[in-house]
Amino acid sequence: MSLDQKDVLHVAKLSALELSEQEAEEFTKDLQDILGYVERLESVDVHGVVPTSHVHGIVNDFRDDIAKNSLKLEEVAEMAPEFKGGGFRVPKVL
Amino acid sequence: MNSLCKLSAQEMRQGLLDTEFSAVELASAHLDSIKESNETLNSFITITEDKALAAAKAADTRLSSEKENSPLLCGLPLALKDMLVTKDVETTCGSKILKGFVPPYTGTAVARAEKQGMVVVGKTNMDEFGMGSSSENSAFGPVRNPWDTERIPGGSSGGSAAAVASGQAPLALGTDTGGSIRQPAAMTGIVGLKPTYGRVSRYGAVAYASSCDQVGPFARNIPDLAMLFAAIAGKDPQDATSVAEDVPDYLAEVAEKATSGLAGLKVGVPQEYLVDGLQPDVKSAFESSLGVFEKLGAEIVDVSLPHTEHALATYYIIVPAEASSNLARYDGVRYGHRTAKADTLQELYAKTRGEAFGKEVKRRIMMGSYVLSAGYYDAYYLKAQQVRTLVANDFLAAFTNHCDVIATPVSPCTAFKLGEKTSSPLEMYLADALTVPVSLAGLPALSIPCGLDTQNLPIGLQLIAPAFEESKLLSTGNAFLTEQPFELKPLTSGGQ
């Protein structure tokens, strides 16, 4: 599977990352290298092998439906770069 | 350096109980040590002097009233990797994107240590979000190795390792995703444990690759390490992936087996780890380590972990994929850095993230988004998860049929020079080849020093055990270091 700069820009968009031209070039080469390396997995026979998402195979961990204290509004506001009138602010969503 | 900073944690404990010195004196000595050497080592991003002194004062009160009944770690200084969330103390993950972020909560591992009365002296420097093997990828500048300040201390928990190796703190916490505790421990000549996945809560450990991340301890000897590990281990209702296995008294188990040797222990040696890329003196130190085990009565057996050669590729698919997801939350809306130049929502995201993430972080986000994107998931991510199963099965088969623990070198090389490997990401990744298989399998692994290379740089030995058998690692490691003690030169030769 080959990857070109167009793919890199597409992935950058998916990742919400603004890349400089230089970065786009550099990452194209880096990703080509890394993908070239990981291509070795193609040779591994995984027929019938169950994929691992969780290493220990444990299941069913729950919490009870009990509401506890939320953060104070001041704490929430203090962390936020822009917080006005009780809410986070972003450029207008159209 | 104040001689208090050279004591082991156990000696500090004794000194506190005997009122030879107070927790406040102990904290002050370490804070002085940090201030003295931080300019050189750059091991700390934040020094929490006031909070440390207040905590030390509280510990003194507790020690004087509870005495021997006080928790073992009461009043002992602790350094925290800046990946661990601390209430009211800036937590940056070594990233510009979290500069100035002051969390409203403390994570579980840290809370457990604090509950014991530990005194947090500061937050240590690291590769941004844990992504790196040299602690050079930090928005706060690179960390330097106390053995040779022209060299890297390993990464990503390089600041914590450097702090413990240099007497800035007797104990530290780090996180390990693909070797980030083991490799810096090896490169700085201290001991570090990557616990079994699920053994320590990840709540409040900033996520890099959730299926591999574990919080673990650093120390200068095994009993100290066991003490800290016992304090942080155990099921946490706030982390669904933490496991409800009993937590043994690690210190007692280490003490019990300290003099009994290793008779009957089968130490497996996987030939797949003794690859061509291994630095020759790393290889010879490893081989002579096997002699130490034999001397202690253990049997060395050959084991095969045939999928080892595919582990690194697997790791560099799964980990960036999870990272690309975990780092999507840094968007400049609720906390952290926000660009000053956005007119639209799209610009807000792209510029905030483009400006504030370092190059390696961006690279891994890109790689991760790519392997998860439409049309590639099956070929990359799903395939990698399947190979992950094979890697884990290799270990399982070895432990079931052949051996009790597995021994390998930690890193193919010793501490390299700053800037030496920054030009080629892939070359840097290859340095993780010996630590990532364990991460994929979720097993516990201990890093202990086993010698010096020709340039007098420490070499690490990795011991791997079946899941939840950290006790076996700790007692084996302790027996080894008792038989072949290691001199931590930055500490022993440090100025009085």
Added chain:
Amino acid sequence: MIQYEAVIGLEVHAQLSTGSKIFANSGTEAGREPNTLCDPVTLGLPGALPVLNKRVVDFAIKLGLATNCSITRENEFARKHYFYPDLPKGYQISQYDKPICQHGHLLVRVGGEERRVGITRIHLEEDAGKNVHGEHETTSFIDLNRAGVPLVEIVSEPEIRSPEEAGAYMRQMRQIVRYLDICDGNMEEGSLRCDANISLRKVGTEKLGTKVEIKNLNSFRFVERAIRYEITRQTTVLEQGDEIVQETRLWDEQKASTRSMRSKEYAEDYRYFPDPDLLPIVVDNDWIERIRATLPELPEQVYLRFKKGHQLDDYYCELLTEEKHTARYYDKALEVHHNQTALANWITTELFGRLNKENLGMEECPVSPENLGTLVKLIDEDVISGKIAKTVFDEMFSTGASPNSIVEATGLQQISNRDEIGGIIDEVLTQHPEQIAEFRDGKTKMLGFFVGQIMKRTAGKANPKVVNELLMAKLKGD
């Protein structure tokens, strides 16, 4: 002329009425001050981890059982990635290829006909927060109180064929979630909402046309109107020989039309993968049976019971089963007095009328079902007249008192004593000889005049049956 038929699938989102969020322990109350139901998990703070609320799983299993689904024995959560300010982590935790329920169906009645509509899947996910866009502001306001509120998404098969059927399906889904007590069904507040997928195909063909998704359908009326509009729009497009564009459209109630939503500026590629923070959910038989034991009688079952057992007509059956509380009320009233039609009538006219007027729900009804049963019993036993009963009912509604006590306290008992009524009739007749004469001349409507006079003297309490009988006898006999 080519005939087209509509192929409609609905995606219904229902907020589950839990006390805390799906993965976090903040509360879920609507209407709280913005951003006051936020904790580290809800805000997506670094290091925070989700832990699944068990009740959410219980509720989903309950809904699955009630909609004839099979419960997926091992289901799991995945991450769905996109950037939006109401989505704190940059991904939504949702179920992707292993949803908790699959392969169910509902029987939907439209115009007396019953149709089976398949349910493809029901999956669990977290709700997003809210973006508020003030008209004169340059920024949007983000409130994350709703972020992390548990949702089930119920996806139907594309087997709905008309706007009416879509409306009926939606109504029934609301009825079910309310019977199960897992969602308040409040569409205005968005606790229950719906997206519709609509395409047209030539009648008699199998191949599906290009589908259009309509969002923002938060009332039954909108669902029907939007689908009707969209069918017309698509028909026109096809008849002009144009092609349908696959897109998402928004229902605009004011303009009574759908409009194309601006396509998202980010490419849509959700990059799903299993969430490593959450463990698989394994549902065993015990768990399923435990939940099954808590299932109430479902609307469909109650409907059939009322229809067959009580021989009520469809109209009453529908009204009485729409809400669980109403059906229960009716059942309880019947225990006191077994007159099905009369009670059905009282509940659906007088009681609903007053509740509506006072803006009260059935569960807040001041008249107990036992008291309403007693009231009808008093009528049937001739203790009070139907007319007086309405006065008594008004008093019951205002005070909550029992009909017996009201009747006793105010002396509203019906007078059925023949001697007493006979005496009153005699008095009236004596005082109105002229009217008697008129009656005997053939003016039969004078009968009404006499009844009126008698009722006036008895304050309406005279048993009309007895009055009529005696009056006729006396008028004819004299």
